[in-house]
Amino acid sequence: MANTVNDFTVNIATANGTGSQSANLILLHSMFEMGVPVSGKNLFPSNISGLPTWFIIRASDEGYQAPGDVTHIQVVMNKDTWLADVEKAEPGTIIIHNMDVKLPVERDDCIVLGMPMTKMARSINPKLARMIANMYYVGALAETLGIDESAIASAVAQQFNGKEKAIELNLQAISEGREYARENWNCDIGYTVEARDKDPNTFLIEGNEAAALGCIFGGINMLSWYPITPSSSLAESIIDWLPKLREADDGGATCAVIQAEDELAAAGMVIGAGWAGGRGMTCTSGPGISLMSEFIGLAYFAEVPGVIWDVNRVGPSTGLPTRTQQSDLTLLYEASHGDTQHIVLIPGSVDECFEFGWRAFDVAEQYQTLVFGFSDLDLGMNRWVTAGFEYPDEKLDRGKVIRTQEQLDAIENFGRYRDVDGDGIPYRTLPGSGLEPILYRGTGHDEDGIYSEDPDVYAATVARLKRKIEGARDKLPAPVVREEKDKQVGIIYYGSVENTIAEIDDILETTTGMKVSTCRVRALPYHSEVERFIAEHDQVVVLEINRDGQLFGILRKELPVELLSKLHSVAFSDGIPPRARVYAEMILETLSGDTKEVIA
Amino acid sequence: MSMRPIKLNVIDLPKADYTGGPSSLCPGCGHDQISNVIIQAAWENGIVPERIAKMSGIGCSSKTPAYFLGKSHGFNTVHGRMPSVTTGANMVNKDLAFLGVSGDGDTASIGIGQFIHAIRRNLNMVYIIENNGVYGLTKGQYSATVEKGSKKKKGATNENPPIDLCKMAINLGCGFVARSFSGSKKQLTALLKAALSHKGMAVIDVISPCVTFANNDESYRSYNYVKGNEEELHTVDYIPHFTPIEEVEVPEGQFEDISLFDGSTLRLETLGDDHDPSNAVAALAAIHEAEQNDKHVTGLMYYDSEMKTADEELGLTDTPLVDLTEEELRPSKQALEELNQSFRA
Numbered sequence: 001m002a003n004t005v006n007d008f009t010v011n012i013a014t015a016n017g018t019g020s021q022s023a024n025l026i027l028l029h030s031m032f033e034m035g036v037p038v039s040g041k042n043l044f045p046s047n048i049s050g051l052p053t054w055f056i057i058r059a060s061d062e063g064y065q066a067p068g069d070v071t072h073i074q075v076v077m078n079k080d081t082w083l084a085d086v087e088k089a090e091p092g093t094i095i096i097h098n099m100d101v102k103l104p105v106e107r108d109d110c111i112v113l114g115m116p117m118t119k120m121a122r123s124i125n126p127k128l129a130r131m132i133a134n135m136y137y138v139g140a141l142a143e144t145l146g147i148d149e150s151a152i153a154s155a156v157a158q159q160f161n162g163k164e165k166a167i168e169l170n171l172q173a174i175s176e177g178r179e180y181a182r183e184n185w186n187c188d189i190g191y192t193v194e195a196r197d198k199d200p201n202t203f204l205i206e207g208n209e210a211a212a213l214g215c216i217f218g219g220i221n222m223l224s225w226y227p228i229t230p231s232s233s234l235a236e237s238i239i240d241w242l243p244k245l246r247e248a249d250d251g252g253a254t255c256a257v258i259q260a261e262d263e264l265a266a267a268g269m270v271i272g273a274g275w276a277g278g279r280g281m282t283c284t285s286g287p288g289i290s291l292m293s294e295f296i297g298l299a300y301f302a303e304v305p306g307v308i309w310d311v312n313r314v315g316p317s318t319g320l321p322t323r324t325q326q327s328d329l330t331l332l333y334e335a336s337h338g339d340t341q342h343i344v345l346i347p348g349s350v351d352e353c354f355e356f357g358w359r360a361f362d363v364a365e366q367y368q369t370l371v372f373g374f375s376d377l378d379l380g381m382n383r384w385v386t387a388g389f390e391y392p393d394e395k396l397d398r399g400k401v402i403r404t405q406e407q408l409d410a411i412e413n414f415g416r417y418r419d420v421d422g423d424g425i426p427y428r429t430l431p432g433s434g435l436e437p438i439l440y441r442g443t444g445h446d447e448d449g450i451y452s453e454d455p456d457v458y459a460a461t462v463a464r465l466k467r468k469i470e471g472a473r474d475k476l477p478a479p480v481v482r483e484e485k486d487k488q489v490g491i492i493y494y495g496s497v498e499n500t501i502a503e504i505d506d507i508l509e510t511t512t513g514m515k516v517s518t519c520r521v522r523a524l525p526y527h528s529e530v531e532r533f534i535a536e537h538d539q540v541v542v543l544e545i546n547r548d549g550q551l552f553g554i555l556r557k558e559l560p561v562e563l564l565s566k567l568h569s570v571a572f573s574d575g576i577p578p579r580a581r582v583y584a585e586m587i588l589e590t591l592s593g594d595t596k597e598v599i600a
Numbered sequence: 601m602s603m604r605p606i607k608l609n610v611i612d613l614p615k616a617d618y619t620g621g622p623s624s625l626c627p628g629c630g631h632d633q634i635s636n637v638i639i640q641a642a643w644e645n646g647i648v649p650e651r652i653a654k655m656s657g658i659g660c661s662s663k664t665p666a667y668f669l670g671k672s673h674g675f676n677t678v679h680g681r682m683p684s685v686t687t688g689a690n691m692v693n694k695d696l697a698f699l700g701v702s703g704d705g706d707t708a709s710i711g712i713g714q715f716i717h718a719i720r721r722n723l724n725m726v727y728i729i730e731n732n733g734v735y736g737l738t739k740g741q742y743s744a745t746v747e748k749g750s751k752k753k754k755g756a757t758n759e760n761p762p763i764d765l766c767k768m769a770i771n772l773g774c775g776f777v778a779r780s781f782s783g784s785k786k787q788l789t790a791l792l793k794a795a796l797s798h799k800g801m802a803v804i805d806v807i808s809p810c811v812t813f814a815n816n817d818e819s820y821r822s823y824n825y826v827k828g829n830e831e832e833l834h835t836v837d838y839i840p841h842f843t844p845i846e847e848v849e850v851p852e853g854q855f856e857d858i859s860l861f862d863g864s865t866l867r868l869e870t871l872g873d874d875h876d877p878s879n880a881v882a883a884l885a886a887i888h889e890a891e892q893n894d895k896h897v898t899g900l901m902y903y904d905s906e907m908k909t910a911d912e913e914l915g916l917t918d919t920p921l922v923d924l925t926e927e928e929l930r931p932s933k934q935a936l937e938e939l940n941q942s943f944r945a
Contacts, residue, residue: 221921245935251917256921260684272686273691277693392930431673439673
């Protein structure tokens with residue numbers, strides 16, 4: 001049989017709460033251990049025990065991280081989704097199934113490989129049979145794909161960190177699974193892994209944990225949060241890591257953690273912390289942002305620093321809580337009633353989750369405003385490669401805070417909201433300092449913070465706020481641009497699309513010869529480089545994981561009108577992490593109208 | 601011309617250092633009397649003005665932080681959410697004295713959740729409710745604390761049962777629960793001083809007549825009604841920690857001294873029935889009985905000094921978090937390298 005090396009997708013269908021996550025991570029980590037470029041995605045409808053879960057592992061020497069368009073190997077373990085999982089398989093798919101589920105696999109056009117996984121598991125430990133059964137498909141895949149025993153052993157050891165009994169038991173099950181496959185199957189299934197040189201510095205980590213560590217290195221000293229998928233693990237990672245990384249000399253905590261009564265309170269606590277001079281942060285998802293919106297406007301208008309991370313899930317409303325989307329971008333950028341505009345940092349990798357984790361606090365204090373970190377479920381809750389996080393290259397920037405009478409005296413004509421430096425950013429003093437105390441308010445106020453409804457004062461205040469945020473454009477993280485010599489087609493994208501863009505790029509080139517430049521936006525308000533990129537390309541596609549083209553909408557509103565005719569929106573979301581071919585085809589379709597000569 | 605010497609408090613500050621801007625509330629508003637009590641209490645207690653943080657939500661009452669303690673920072677936040685903003689500020693600067701002012705709409709309706717949870721956490725603050733039973737800024741709609749049978753100047757009699765914030769606070773385990781009346785300056789001043797000397801959440805529900813929308817005699821929160829129907833649990837007297845208690849004249853009748861966190865004393869002189877403020881059941885009974893008779897019971901309802909505050913519960917380092925240095929806030933480069941290594945292993 002022809003053999004494909006390091007280029008296939010495995011889809012594992014299991015029930016939540018059966019220990020399948022451990023089995024799946026062992027597979028993922030063992031391949032990663034061998035240096036095989038691999039990515040894993042967990043598709044789960046809920047965290048409720050017993051509901052179906054699919055884990056997608058993609059091996060790709062090209063480094064493609066999207067789930068892939070075709071499933072090559074389908075593992076079926078879950079009786080509830082069994083028939084659909086079997087039916088959906090493309091002809092030629094390898095179907096590995098647990099014979100003890102006793103459901104049919106009537107697919108003559110597929111390679112069907114059965115193993116009595118539960119029975120075998122029961123023979124080594126009757127009590128834990130349901131969980132250990134999963135290790136048999138690990139063994140089966142290890143044998144058929146050719147995963148090294150040492151890599152499996154190392155992944156098992158990592159997964160059951162120090163629990164000798166569990167390690168022994170699971171290794172035995174994996175080994176029996178291997179043996180069964182060897183003795184009963186034709187293991188030449190046409191897909192294998194081959195070891196590659198692994199960068200010894202690399203490891204896999206979830207975006208949420210990376211962001212959490214970033215926050216800790218950013219000096220967070222107040223975390224308020226309300227549990228919501230998919231952001232809870234960000235807060236919980238902070239809670240886990242704080243005692244290890246941030247304990248004071250007297251053994252006390254240097255960051256207060258409060259599980260709030262709701263997202264409104266969580267936002268209020270962030271604002272209270274920022275007002276008092278601290279570094280407050282909360283994390284949530286779209287529904288939480290909706291609830292926080294009133295407070296977000298207060299922070300904008302009263303000019304209070306703070307950080308809010310939004311790990312986007314599928315909306316609107318409760319939506320699909322465990323699926324991924326980039327649909328909160330407009331919500332964040334213009335959150336709250338009245339004219340507002342907020343700074344949004346948009347990481348596209350776990351490295352950037354870490355970096356923006358600490359940087360967000362600096363930006364918030366520099367501009368005395370709320371700063372959003374914008375991630376999504378795919379980036380936040382799946383594991384991605386990093387070569388290690390980089391230490392912040394600059395000191396904490398606490399912004400324009402007056403801490404002494406001397407500093408205050410040096411400012412001519414101080415007023416809490418007076419633009420002394422011409423950059424729209426005023427100076428502030430902190431509660432407790434006794435320096436120029438004012439009553440902060442969400443009502444209209446003059447340059448000294450005194451209540452005012454004067455038309456000129458109001459107009460000047462909101463104009464200054466606009467100027468202040470506008471001034472951040474080119475100081476925020478610049479886009480990552482990769483340009484072709486021939487600047488015909490450019491693709492603008494952001495966030496977790498980073499994991500799919502290389503494959504989209506290759507599909508476009510191999511199928512049509514089209515060479516596209518790419519520009520990954522990393523912050524709002526967008527950098528002037530983005531405008532330059534658009535100006536220099538003939539056609540520009542804005543690619544995003546939502547229905548309406550939210551970044552496209554922002555660009556259309558803010559770009560010079562003469563650039564608009566070259567801008568196209570390609571936006572699609574069905575809750576599943578983006579498959580490259582779907583987007584590539586949409587791009588071609590969109591461009592075909594006016595760029596026939598380009599793709600001919 | 602001889603000048604009268606300016607009276608100074610225990611830290612040598614004149615009362616002028618505790619005043620604020622002119623009030624823009626309706627002339628005669630009960631809230632202005634409460635503002636004056638706040639000024640008086642803070643001055644007489646000798647609190648350093650800049651160490652106070654004034655917090656409020658939205659409503660007539662929440663405007664008042666502009667009218668007192670002009671040397672203190674303050675935050676007039678959003679409707680019903682003062683407790684959460686105070687929580688965040690308290691976490692990063694536990695050494696500030698937080699004085700929250702709210703109203704019945706702000707606390708008993710839109711903000712009832714945050715009120716409850718601030719009590720549940722025992723947030724270290726004084727929480728004053730300026731309670732007039734109506735929404736003044738929007739022209740006099742009933743609020744959720746108005747008594748059944750009470751009638752404001754215009755409109756129908758209220759038929760919904762009230763939410764009694766003192767009952768609620770006692771049931772939630774709040775360690776300092778008092779009720780007073782904006783017209784009872786002496787009692788309110790003593791209770792507020794005691795609240796400022798307390799560690800933990802101190803709730804003072806102050807009946808404060810709305811002169812514009814509900815000061816008619818059919819309103820249970822009108823000045824005349826409260827004057828005629830107030831039942832004091834005891835006479836309260838506050839003895840500050842800087843006044844030797846031996847020098848204070850001993851009352852003739854029975855009394856109980858409550859020792860407060862900062863060393864001050866709240867002296868409760870018995871009036872008629874004896875009220876034991878450490879007995880939550882008795883406190884609730886007193887409120888229920890008064891309610892049945894359309895009366896307002898006032899005084900220190902309940903007191904418990906043993907509870908840990910929110911910041912203590914979290915085991916924060918001794919230095920207020922806002923004063924931590926960069927070295928304390930950001931782990932070292934070596935710490936990050938070790939972290940990276942631990943992930944690689």
